[in-house]
């Protein structure tokens with residue numbers, strides 16, 4: 001089933017949590033000179049226009065990133081916030097970076113980026129947005145394609161996974177995906193986003209992962225004060241969490 005389109009939801013509260021967390025991880029990992037790999041299993045289109053009718057229809061970006069930026073509480077020096085500010089100044093006031101663009105912006109030309117996206121329209125948009133010499137695009141099932149490339153070259157790096165969870169079985173599939181990746185690439189950082197809904201389907205993902213004894217396991221969950229949709233909160237799990245990132249990732253909860 002491929003009906004999900006992130007354009008309806010880009011820049012919502014969950015994206016703030018997800019993308020700010022990713023930016024903290026990438027900035028930390030890019031402090032070391034050694035080249036690294038970034039692999040993303042469910043890339044979406046890379047860059048979003050928050051003036052698009054899809055975004056206006058849900059109003060999620062207006063209640064999310066737009067409201068946060070207007071609140072004056074956004075820390076200007078944070079890599080996620082400073083990237084958005086720069087893009088709005090240099091490209092357009094309605095542009096919003098998806099995770100592939102955040103990775104390209106915060107990593108170096110010597111780093112290798114692999115992006116997987118299965119939806120033909122999203123893949124075409126990704127292809128238009130993300131043509132950089134160090135970026136490899138794959139129209140491929142990310143649950144199968146990312147493990148096939150692991151351990152990657154360079155062997156230092158991160159997998160970011162952000163499925164659409166259209167199907168309830170995606171939670172258990174994502175748990176198996178993370179465990180398989182960790183078996184194939186024991187030192188790789190793995191970052192997973194998941195939605196929190198009323199009946200807690202995410203337990204099929206979080207329970208097996210929290211019980212697996214994974215190294216440097218970090219979990220962050222936010223329950224929204226005023227959920228506008230069935231999405232009542234946002235969660236992130238990190239495996240092999242880079243040293244010195246926990247406090248900064250935990251601070252993001254306070255933003256929301």
Ligand SMILES: C[S@@+](CC[C@H](N)C(=O)[O-])C[C@H]1O[C@@H](n2cnc3c(N)ncnc32)[C@H](O)[C@@H]1O
Nearest residue numbers: 006042043044098099117118119141142162164
């Ligand atoms: C939540 S969106 C990704 C958003 C993106 N990570 C971001 O933060 O900018 C999930 C994407 O996964 C794609 N998708 C769904 N199933 C997939 C699969 N098995 N392999 C690769 N992509 C898939 C959908 O078309 C959708 O674009």
